[in-house]
Amino acid sequence: MRLLDDEALQRSSVVANNAMNRERGLDGVNSYARDLGFHPLDRLRPQLVEHGSAAWLDLCCGQGRALAQAARQAPDGLALVGVDLVDHFDPQAAGVDGLTLVTGSVSQWQPGRTFDLITCVHGLHYVGDKLGVLARALTWLSPGGMFAAHLDVASIRLADGTPATRLVRRLLRDAGVDYDARRRIVTRTGPAVLDLPLEYAGADDRAGPNYTGQPAVDSYYRPLRTGTRPDPVPPPRRAVAVDDRGVRVEHDGSVFDVAWHDVHRASVSRLVVEVAGIDHLELTVDLVYGHHLTIPDSDDGFAAAVAEFARRSGRAEPDLAHLRAGLDDIELWQQDA
Ligand SMILES: C[S@@+](CC[C@H](N)C(=O)[O-])C[C@H]1O[C@@H](n2cnc3c(N)ncnc32)[C@H](O)[C@@H]1O
Structure with a gap:
């Protein structure tokens, strides 16, 4: 696999693409309010x-x-800063009071202040080190400030080509960053230090179109083994059940019930990260309000829950014993649009 560094990526026709939608307004049909889901x-x-x-x-x-x-x-009182690689700003934005437009790469640019809102609308699709930009931007939030960016986690891969979707979702969740799988948006309130055990290896500009329909950039990372394994402790009792009421997850005595109308999608996948000694199945339940539940195959009721989701959507039950790593996920159930 030929991986590009930032300089080569910025010259790529996928990034310097004139057909890109750079014209979203604040609200209306082609807008930030619509694509972010908030104004x-x-x-x-x-x-x-x-x-x-x-x-x-x-x-x-x-x-x-x-x-x-x-x-x-x-x-008055609103300070606005925009950063883009390409100096193709709307002439009507020039000279607007309180608005600063900067030509530069978000991978290098550094602000001299914090922000109450940081957005990146369909921009990370073209960035090489997407997780690096995320990590940098999260430190620029003011206390209580909000970050929201489109991120297609399917475009993040390990250096050997394995999709890192599950791993990244888990690492982000553990770091307190939410991922809305339906809108493909990461959000976070308040500054955070995102220190992920992944090292950027380069970008692939030949990945083809992503979910937006536009050719996008895949980002490759090498997993870093950090620290030593903690002494094994007995795992807390965990269980999952799927029935007419919805999904019930029990975790060491606490119960979390999700009604069917709050379930967006359920899928099963096999997560293998050799360097970290991980190899197991996971049931992922995406919720309509953006959060998701990850249920490992060690949970009581795992196989029955997978079978019940498949039964309810009339799909064949996947052969869990032969689920291949590297397949992103197998959809079991999805709420009608
Ligand atoms: C699909 S457009 C979205 C623009 C704008 N957010 C909108 O929704 O109208 C993606 C933008 O990302 C910019 N871009 C790509 N890589 C970048 C980088 N490394 N640093 C800054 N901007 C970048 C492109 O120049 C392009 O303007």
Whole structure:
């Protein structure tokens, strides 16, 4: 596999693509509010009202239209910064009070302040070290500030080509970063140090179109073995059950019930990370409000839960004994759109 460094990636026709949608506005049909699932100004208003000032950083801002419109709609006190690799900003954004547009790569650019909102709308699809940008940006949040970025976790792979979808979702969750699998958006409130055991190895600009339909960039990482294994402790009792009421997960005495109307999708996959000694099956239950449950095959009731999801959608029960690692996941059930 030929992996590109940042310099080569930025020259690639996939990144310097004129057909990219760089024109999203703040709200309306082709907009940030629509693609993020929230209106950026709604997030900033409470801060503006309380403190008289707020700051929004938009990474991979394209033409900067959403920022320019926010500057016009919001009261004074809103500081807006947009960063994009390509100097193709909307002429109407030039000279707008409170708006700074920077030409540069989000992999290198560094702000001199913190922000109450940081967004990256369909920008990470074209970035090499997506997790590195995520880690840097999370440190730029003000206390209580919100981060939201589109991230297609299927575009993150281990250096041997294995999809790292499950691993990354788990690492992000453990680090307190939420992933909405339906919208493919990572969110976090408040600054965080994201120290993942993955080292960036390079990018592939020949990955083809991603879920947006546009050619995108896959990012490759080498797993790092860190620290020593802790002494084995008896695992807490965990169990899962799927029935007419929904999904019930029990974890060491606590019970978490999810009703069917809150379940978006269920899938099963085999997670293998040789370097970390991981090889097991996982049932992933994505919830409509963005969170997800990961249920390992060591949970009581795992196989019955997988079978019940498949039965309810009329699908064949997957052969768990022969599930191949490297297949992203096998869908068992999905809520009707
Ligand atoms: C699909 S466009 C989205 C633009 C804007 N967020 C919107 O929704 O209208 C992706 C943008 O990411 C920018 N981009 C790609 N790689 C970048 C990088 N390393 N640093 C900064 N911007 C980058 C591209 O130039 C492009 O403007």
